[in-house]
Amino acid sequence: xxxxxGAKSDPVNxxxxxxxxxxxxxxxxxxxxxxxxTETAVRFNLxxxxxxxxxxxxLRAGLAWTGRSAGTVKTDPRADIVARIQFNRTLxxxxxAWREVASDIAKLRLRLVTRDGSALAAGGPQLDLxxxxxxxxxxxxxxxxxAKNLNALDAAFTLGESLSVKGKLNLSTGQLGVLTPTRQTDxxxxxxxxxFKATPDSWSVATDLTANWNDLSVFSKTIAENTRCxxxxxxxxxxxxxxxxxxxxxIQGPGDIVISIRKPLNWKSGALPSDSSGIPIELS
Numbered sequence: 001x002x003x004x005x006g007a008k009s010d011p012v013n014x015x016x017x018x019x020x021x022x023x024x025x026x027x028x029x030x031x032x033x034x035x036x037x038t039e040t041a042v043r044f045n046l047x048x049x050x051x052x053x054x055x056x057x058x059l060r061a062g063l064a065w066t067g068r069s070a071g072t073v074k075t076d077p078r079a080d081i082v083a084r085i086q087f088n089r090t091l092x093x094x095x096x097a098w099r100e101v102a103s104d105i106a107k108l109r110l111r112l113v114t115r116d117g118s119a120l121a122a123g124g125p126q127l128d129l130x131x132x133x134x135x136x137x138x139x140x141x142x143x144x145x146x147a148k149n150l151n152a153l154d155a156a157f158t159l160g161e162s163l164s165v166k167g168k169l170n171l172s173t174g175q176l177g178v179l180t181p182t183r184q185t186d187x188x189x190x191x192x193x194x195x196f197k198a199t200p201d202s203w204s205v206a207t208d209l210t211a212n213w214n215d216l217s218v219f220s221k222t223i224a225e226n227t228r229c230x231x232x233x234x235x236x237x238x239x240x241x242x243x244x245x246x247x248x249x250x251i252q253g254p255g256d257i258v259i260s261i262r263k264p265l266n267w268k269s270g271a272l273p274s275d276s277s278g279i280p281i282e283l284s
Contacts, residue, residue, distance in 0.1 A: 040066045054090045059083045067118065067178070076117035077124070077178040084109045088133060097200070102138040102159045107131070116178040123147040123177035136160050142167070147177025155194075162199045169194060169209070186214050204238035229254050243268040 031045040042065045048058065060082050067075030086107040094100045108131040114124030124147050131140025137160020144153035152175075155167025174186030192209035213229040232252040238245060245266040251259040 054087060056087070057083075057085045064117075067116075070120055070122075073118055073120045075120055075122060075178050077114065078117050079112060079114045079124075082109075082111045098159060098163065099137070099161050103133070105131070105138055106133050108138070108140065114178055122180070124179055125152060125176060131157075131159075144171075146172065146175040147180075148175050150175065162197060164198075165194070165196045167194055168192070187218055188213050202238065202240040204236075206236045207233060209233045241269075 028046065028048040030047075032043070034042045034044070036042060042063060044061065044063050046059065046061045048060070060080075062081070063079040065077055067077050069075075084107075085105060087104055088106040089104055091104045092101065094104065108129070110127070110129040112127040114126065116122040116124060126145050128143045129140060131138045133139075136158055139158050140156070142153065142155040142157065143151070146152045150170075152171045153167055153169050155165055157163070157165040168191075170189075170191045172186050172189045174180060189212045190209060192207065194209075195206040197204045209232070211231045211233070215225060216227040216229055217223045217225045230253075232250075234248070234250045236247040236249070238247065243266065245264050246261065247264050249259075249261050251257075253259075
């Protein structure tokens with residue numbers, strides 16, 4: 001690894017967000033094994049022709065971990081990751097804050113594909129992320145497709161002075177292929193919309209989600225088979241360094257259960273809700 005020192009810092013006016021000096025690497029090859037438990041291990045490898053933070057970088061990685069038994073066959077889950085980054089300017093030299101790193105990147109492409117190397121060939125989800133720098137920062141899209149190549153997540157994001165992510169979710173546990181839980185069933189489907197925004201000092205989130213459980217008996221033998229359940233959640237919340245608040249919330253469950261708040265709930269850091277004495281929660 002080669003590194004060049006940047007300009008000497010002023011001892012009177014020290015920067016709080018120090019950047020990286022110029023650096024570069026030759027070919028990179030790493031591999032290893034991590035034992036998570038007696039029955040679960042993760043193997044990995046990482047390869048790159050070199051890292052030039054002033055030009056273009058391509059990284060390739062592979063993961064493999066312990067599978068699960070499916071009848072007489074044991075799954076062999078694997079993941080392949082490819083990342084390609086083209087830089088506007090030297091990575092990290094202007095600082096390591098997200099707005100600076102986002103400005104360093106001209107184009108970014110990331111692809112993650114999961115698959116099953118066993119005879120079962122269960123398949124798996126894949127993720128594609130594409131982003132390009134524009135007037136508002138790094139602007140891109142995220143797409144996740146399940147094992148049946150159906151849309152599980154479509155989201156758009158902007159990363160600049162702030163982070164903004166807005167997307168639609170339509171995910172089923174029964175369509176995760178090699179990542180599906182041991183019991184082969186659609187235990188839960190989650191669908192809806194998510195809107196998230198953040199700055200270095202604050203954040204806000206709004207959700208409108210519906211969760212469907214097709215068979216609650218997988219959680220307890222005392223529950224009859226094929227017992228279904230649906231919950232709807234609408235939530236708007238925000239926070240900053242002083243605390244956070246839930247602006248609105250409505251939760252609808254089975255049997256016409258509705259939980260809602262009549263006015264915002266405000267938390268100060270380390271304290272109970274500032275208006276909890278009013279009990280602004282309704283249950284019907």
